[in-house]
Amino acid sequence: MRILAIETSCDETAIALIESTGSKTKPAFSVLSHIVSSQAKLHAEWGGVVPNLAKREHQRNLPTILLKVLQESGIKNKELRKRSTKKNLNSKFIIHNSILEREPELLAKFERYILPLSRPDIDLIAVTQGPGLEPALWVGVNFARALSYLWDIPLLGVNHMEGHILSALFEQDTKRYTLNPIPYPALALLVSGGHTELVLIKKPLQYKIIGETLDDAAGEAFDKVARILELGYPGGPAISQEAEKWETARPLGRPVSKFKLPRPMLNSKDYNFSFSGLKTAALYLVRDLKQAKRSIPKLTPAIAKEFQDAVVDVLVSKTMRAAKEYKVKSIILGGGVAANTELRKRLGEAIRLEMPNTTYYIPDTKQTGDNALMIAESAFFQAKQAKKTAPSKKLRASWKALRPDAAMRLS
Ligand code: KG4
Ligand code: ZN
DSSP states (O other), rough: EEEEEEEESSEEEEEEEEEEOOOSOEEEEEEEEEEEEOOOHHHHHHTTTHHHHHHHHHHHHHHHHHHHHHHHHHHHHHHHHOOOOHHHHHHHHHHIIIIIOOOHHHHHHHIIIITTTTOOOSSSEEEEEEESSSSHHHHHHHHHHHHHHHHOEEEEEEHHHHHHHHHHEEEEEETTTEOOOOOSSSSEEEOOOOOOOEEEEEETTTEEEEESSSSHHHHHHHHHHHOOOOOOOHHHHHHHHHHHHHHTTTTTOOOOOOOOOTTTTTTTTTSBBBOOOHHHHHHHHHHHHTTTTOHHHHHHHHHHHHHHHHHHHHHHHHHHHHHHTTTTEEEEEEEEGGGOOOHHHHHHHHHHHHHHTTTEEEEOGGGGGOOOOHHHHHHHHHHHHHHHHHHTTOOOTTTTTOOOOOOOOOO
16 A cells, blocks of 8 residues: 655644555565655744745745655656646646635646646555644645645545654664554653644554643743744754753853743643743843843853753653553653653653553654654554454545644644
């Protein structure tokens, strides 16, 4: 089975093409092509992601990225020919009038580059349906709908957060990926720019959010504090680098300042989070230091370190408490903030110390950010599951029904 996956939920335009190669008992696949085009530099000028700018960029990028993916996969040269004119005109009419009518820039490129291609050998198209920025999601979903219609290929909507869970389970072995088995029940800590969630997974594809942020997501807090410290966007990697500077200065015996920031909701009985107060505390700390004529650039490593520690303390403590209460057999870390070295290390240490029989899955650092590989992986998993539960049911092209849903949740 070949799966083409499209991801446009935020500021990365990504397309991947995978081919399943494993057996029923040992799922595996090869990555034929996998491209992520980041718009981060563009949004950095505005200090964060601007939804309409993201929408415009996705429109510009999708058709050319798809061509590259097909070319890299070796499909384009071998299998693509000119389509017959009659079918072409009919498809053009439908795509023009009911699928891509609100994406004029995408439509123009679609007509020029994609419409002339003949159907590539792909069995399933997967697209991020939500959650994410709605204008950005619409572009990916409509592009996928147009492809599904044009090539008569089944279309599957994928939950972005499920993609982040799945990306932690795949293991690369040269060019092949295998799927690690999940010992159930499992607990996933999902930390991204838009979400902070603790998800209980009792069975395959059965998710229950047992805790989430009441205000800012962890990644959002990293981004906002980075802005306060004038470190640019995206803030997570920048804060993490500054915190490392503090760590490396310590053994050299240099005088290093340490500040105290709150650990919001650390001791609350539920599994919810709140990072907005922590961000405000960082803002006041910087304001007070400025008023006292202290040099912020010099103190930035110490502030970043304390902020990162505060976030990691709360995330690790709540995850471990939930893991014990639900007696989970595996803990999965996913989302953009899963790239944070301190979080990866501290959660791993806590598991080894407090629940040594629990399996810990973390994504490869190349796959923590948004990408289409995780969407393909998720679709692969869903399709496998569907075959198991209803082996006779065939997936049909379903371009009409799919819509992005900003409120789409895992449970
Ligand atoms: O999952 P993701 O790529 O996009 C969303 O779905 O939101 O997550 C992006 C978030 C950003 O807020 C970014 O600052 C954060 O992940 N991030 C990090 C690190 N790398 C990315 N946060 C902390 N430490 C990092 N190393
Ligand atoms: Zn994400």
